[in-house]
Structure formats: C-alpha cells, structure tokens
Amino acid sequence: MIEFALAVFFLLITPGPGVLTTAGIGAAFGFRAGLGFMTGLCLGGFVTMMMVITGMAAVILAVPWLRLALLFTSVAYLTYLAWRVASAGAQVGFIAAKVPLGFFNGFALQFINPKAYVVATTLFSGFAFMPAHPVGEVIAKLIIFNAIWIPVHLIWLGAGVKLHALNLSQRTQRIINIGMAAAMLAVVGIALFAVR
Template sequence: MIEFLVAVLFLLITPGPGVLTTAGIGAAYGFRAGLGFIWGLMLGGFINMMIIISGLAALVLAIPSLRAVLLIASLCYLLYLAWRIASAGAKIGFAPANTPLGFKNGLMLQFINPKAYVVGTTLFSGFVFLPDNPVLEIVLKLVFFNLIWMPVHLVWLAFGAKIGSLNLSHRRQRAINVAMAFALIVVVCIALWTSL
C-alpha cells in the first residue's frame, strides 16, 4: 500500500489540466473563487474513476481507431497548453477564464482530461495490495486517493492565488512559465509511455 500512496502523491503533484486551471482561477480570482471548481473536479474525478474501474474506459479504448484519435487529441491538447504556458511572455502562464470557472466546469474537465485517465488506470490496475478482497481494495484506494487529492489541489489553488498577488520580475515570471510547461511535457511523455 505504501507504493500506492507514493504513486498517488507523485502522479497528483505533476501539473495537468486540472491543477493548472485550478491555479489559474486562483491567480485570476483568488482562493475562494476556485473552491466550486475544485468540488466539480473532485466529483468528475470520482466518476472518471468509476468509468475506469467498471471497465467502460477499457471497452472504449479497445477500439484502435477511437483510441488513436483520443490519444492524439489529448496529447495535442497537453502540448498546446504547455506551449501557451511557456510562451506567455511577461504574464504568468496560467490561462484564467474571463469569469471564474465553477463546479460545472470542474466536473466536465475530468471527462476530457487525459491525465485523469492515465492516473486512474495506473493506480487501479498497477497496485494490487488486497488480492483476496478487491472491493475493499477499491474503496481504500478511493479514500486514500481523495485524502491526497484534495490537499494537493488546495495547495495549487493557494499557489495560484499567491502568484496572482505578487509583482514578479519578467525573468522570474518567465522561469515559472518554462518550469510549468516542462512539467506538462512530462505529463505528455507519461501519457504516451503508458499508452504503448
């Protein structure tokens, strides 16, 4: 189980569309404005995991042409997001919306978030610690996952809110942009590696 918890932590702290959007809301509108979005992400993530656990995701992804289209679209989206972050110039590389994204947007993002499928599949198929009681194992994985997931997303929201309140130099803003873009490219590589 320790390996599962370590994997959850490292998979969740890697920036993906969910945490970057969360940080963007924090940067643009403050901490409180992002809480509804986080609740939507959490429910969407739970539904996403149920799709993975039930095998529905495996059925859909078993169709080679559909799998290829979904993989290419997801990877292109992540690369595009990394490019937008790295090329943001003097602005911090979060992409805030014109109005705060709320619960509904957080919920819907999890269905198109390729990282959510990679993380869910990796965690629920790669770490078996109760082979004689798979139902209890799934429940424990869901509980422990969310006990780590929620603080990680709250930290990203707080990070975005803090960044939004600072007056950083152009060089520091650019360094943050490049570091976040690099993290997204790592997510792309993980997605590609796990899909092969």
C-alpha cells in the same frame, strides 16, 4: 498501503492540466472561484476512476477510431494549454481566462485528461494490499486517494492565489511559465508514449 499512499502523492503533486488550471484560476480569480472548478475536477476524476475500475474505459478505448479521436483531442488541448502558458510573456499565466472556469469545465476536463487515466490505471491495477477483498481494497483506495487528492489540489489553488500576490521579476515569471509549459508537454509525451 503506505506504498499506495506515496504513489498517490507523487502522481498527484506533479503538474498536470487539472492542478495547473486550478492554480491559474486561483491566480486570476481567487480562492472561492477555484473551489467550483476543483469540485468539478473531483467528481470528474471519480467518474474517470470508476470507468477505469469497471473496465468501461478499456472498452471505449478498444475502439480504434474513438481512441485515436480522444488521443488527438487530449494532445491538442494539452499542447494548446502549454502554448498559452509558455507564451504568457512576463505575466505568470497558468491558464488565462476572462471568466473563471467553473464546475462543468473541471468535470469535463477529466475525461480528456490523459494523466487522469494513467493515474487511475496505475493506482487501481497495482499496489494490491487486500488481495482477498478486492471490493474493500477499491473502497480503501478511493478513500486514501481523495484524502490526498483534495489537499494537494487545495495547495495548488492556494499557490495560485499566493503567486498572484507576489511581485516577481519578469525573468522569474518567464522561468515559471516555461517550467509549467514543459510539465504540460511532459503529460502530452506520456500520452503519446502510452499508445505505442
């Protein structure tokens, strides 16, 4: 169970579209605006996990043209987000938006977020700690996952809010942008590698 909790923590703390967008909303619009998006992410993540656990995701992804369409949609969207972050210039630009992304955007993002499927598949197909009680194990994993997921996303949201308040040099802001864009492209790379 400890190994599972550690895996959850390290898989979730790494930048992906959800946490980067959450931080961006915090930086641009404040903590309260980010909570609606985060709630959508949480519910969308739960539905995505249920799709993986029940095998529905495997059935959907077994349709070659649909799998390819979803892959290209995901890769295109994540590459676009990485470009927006990297090209934000000297302003820390997690993800620029004129209006805060709300609940629906957070919910919808999870369905095209390859990291959500990779994380769910990794966590729920491995780390067996109750092999005699698979349903109990799934419930325990969901509780542990959310007990880590919610604070991690709140930390990212708070980091975005705090980063907005800092007066960073232009060079530091550019380095942050490039680092975040590289993290987003790493998610794209994982998605492409997973289909080989």
